[in-house]
Amino acid sequence: MNKVKAYFTRLPFSLKSAVIVTTVITVLVMLQSYIWVGKIKNKPDFWESDHAIFPIINHVIWLGFAPLIYSMIFNIRAKEIQATRPFNRIGFLIALSVIFTIAHEVVGVLIYNSYVALTHMNDGNFVFNINSGVFGLSKSFFEFWIIYFVLLSFHNQKNIQQIKVKNSLLEADILKAQMSALKNQLHPHFLFNSFNTISALMEENVELAQRMISKLGALLRKILKEADTQFITVKEEIDLAKLYLEVEQIRFDGRLITHFSVDPNAVKIQIPSLILQPAIENAIKHGFYKKTDKCNIYLSVREETDVLVLEVIDNGAGVKNEKDFSFGMGLKNIQERLKRCYGNQFTFYAKPMEEGGFMILIKIQKEALTNEHFSSAN
Incomplete structure (x- = not known):
């Protein structure tokens, strides 16, 4: 059998x-x-x-x-x-x-x-008899060619499907390579800012610089641990954000105050790793722009009806004219990574608020969070 x-x-x-x-x-x-x-x-x-x-x-x-x-x-x-x-x-x-x-x-x-x-x-x-034999042979000959064309049709369809599968795998590999390249752009940018801060602190407060090096080491270990992972859970992303902000709090000597609001239902959802990093850097930049007092940064992750919402807001002076604002490398990186992960199934806002401060808002369609290319990208 x-x-x-x-x-x-x-x-x-x-x-x-x-x-x-x-x-x-x-x-x-x-x-x-x-x-x-x-x-x-x-x-x-x-x-x-x-x-x-x-x-x-x-x-x-x-x-x-x-x-x-x-x-x-x-x-x-x-x-x-x-x-x-x-x-x-x-x-x-x-x-x-x-x-x-x-x-x-x-x-x-x-x-x-x-x-x-x-x-x-x-x-x-x-x-x-001879007549029935000739008729039978002619009929069988005709039937053979019918079978041949049916088999040829299915054979070609099978080949097309195999090509589609290969192309899908190739596209997934290309996406992964592109995502890795975009993610790796963040590392030197982030390290440059961190070491620049440590260098400045070494002249003012050695003990504070040592604390910052210790926090930075913990952060880098965590980043390196996730080096080959394109997607991590919301909880892991928030943990990375907290470590980074602890480093920045040392830098600003208590003038940076952070507020976290994370929906318990969202903590296990996977998002591109370090997707919030440039948004937080942007918030710090604008939060302390033309300010000498304390800066508040609000980081929120929540589930809504059909979207996952990630929000980073600061209470800085903002930008008086929205036309004067342009995306830097970090914000372009966020937008590009989201586009490669979710196509057109996301929205990305980065703009100054009327009441002052700056807001970065990311909305990802829940439908996109279950796509095959998303779940297989790890």
């Missing part, structure tokens, strides 16, 4: 589909023959005649031949023969059609004669 299943796996479609189609065609042919012979020609013994058994024998034989035909036409060696010259391909197919036509007729006669011998049925057609 396993060998039979293995034999039929050569087909570009399932054995179940092949059996169903063969059965339907057989029933239709038998019904047509019954109407013509049994009713119009008024043969009451139709179901005991060769007209009833022929379609079954005919289509069962072709079903048995189909995997062999497919493998002989589409195997590697056959493709090499057919690819050398167009004439070789036509000649190869014609030779194959003649071989299977004769084989079909021979096997059909053997099965039919065996059936007649077992059932003792004899309606005058037990021995094939």
Whole structure:
């Protein structure tokens, strides 16, 4: 039984589909023959005649031949023969059609004669005459070419599907490489800012600089741990943000105050790693812009009806004229990464608020959070 299943796996479609189609065609042919012979020609013994058994024998034989035909036409060696010259391909197919036509007729006669011998049925057609033999060969030759074009159609469809799968995998690899490149842009930018701060502190407060180095080390260890991971949970992203802000709080000596609001339902949702990093840097930049007092940064992650919302707000002076504001590298990085991850299933706002301060708002469609390319990007 396993060998039979293995034999039929050569087909570009399932054995179940092949059996169903063969059965339907057989029933239709038998019904047509019954109407013509049994009713119009008024043969009451139709179901005991060769007209009833022929379609079954005919289509069962072709079903048995189909995997062999497919493998002989589409195997590697056959493709090499057919690819050398167009004439070789036509000649190869014609030779194959003649071989299977004769084989079909021979096997059909053997099965039919065996059936007649077992059932003792004899309606005058037990021995094939020349005319019926010629008609049978012509009919089988025609049926071979029908089967060939059906197999060719499914073969091409199968190849198209395989190409689509390969292209999808290639696109996933390209996306991963692009995401890694964008993510890696953040690291030198972030490190430059951090070391610049430590350098300044070393001249003012060595103990504070040492504390900052310690916090920075903890942050870098966590970043390196997630180095090959394109997506992390909201909780992990918030933990990274907290570590970074602790480093910045040392830098600003207590003038930076942070506020976190994280929806418990959102903590396990995965988002691009370090996606909030440039937003937080931007908030610090604008928060202390033209200010000497304390700066408040509000970081919020929450679920709404059909979106995941990430929000970073500061209470700085903001920008008086929104036209004067332009995206820096960090904000462009956020937008580009979101676009590559979610296509058009996100919105990104970065603008000064009328009451002062600056807001960065990211909304990601929940539908996008379950896409295959998203879940397989890790």
